[in-house]
Amino acid sequence: MKKIYLAGPDVFLPDPHAAGAAKKHLCQQYGFDGLFPIDSEISVADDESLAFAISRENEALIHQADIIIANLTPFRGPSADAGTVYELGLARGLGKVxxxxxxxxxxxxERSWQHSGHGAMPEDS
Incomplete structure (x- = not known):
């Protein structure tokens, strides 16, 4: 069965396990195995930070995946989650779909202009 890594800031939702379960269920309905970033238990080695441990585990899931589907909804600003963008770059380098x-x-x-505090974008931009 092909595996889909479900990238995105959904791990920061109030109930990320429910969000992940719903997405994985949808994958299963279409014959895929969904991999959600918080599926694996994170174990931090003595010489690494929690952030690097999370990155290591998520990168391992990306290596297992055949396809990456990324939620690029703006997160904490006008653009996509930086971690999600990194994961897409890694997956692209690995030749994933x-x-x-x-x-x-x-x-x-327009989102960037609004985020800068200038209100609506001028018509001539």
Whole structure:
């Protein structure tokens, strides 16, 4: 069965395990095995930080996956989650099949302008 790594900031939702279970169930309905970033138990080695341990575990899941589906909905600013973008770069370098989606349709330039505190973008931009 092909495996899909489900990248995105969903791990920061109030109930990330429920979000992951729902996405994995959807994958299963279509004949895929979903891999969610918090599926594995994180064990921190003596010489590494928690952040590097999480990265190591997620990178291992990406190596196992055939496909990466990334939630690119803006997170903590106008752009996608930086960790998700890193995961896409890694997966692209490994030759994985990539797909992305966003729950926001506002163009990036407009979101950036709004985030800068300038309000609506000028018409001539």
């Amino acid at each position: 990539l797909a992305g989606y966003s729950n926001v349709s506002t163009p990036f330039t």
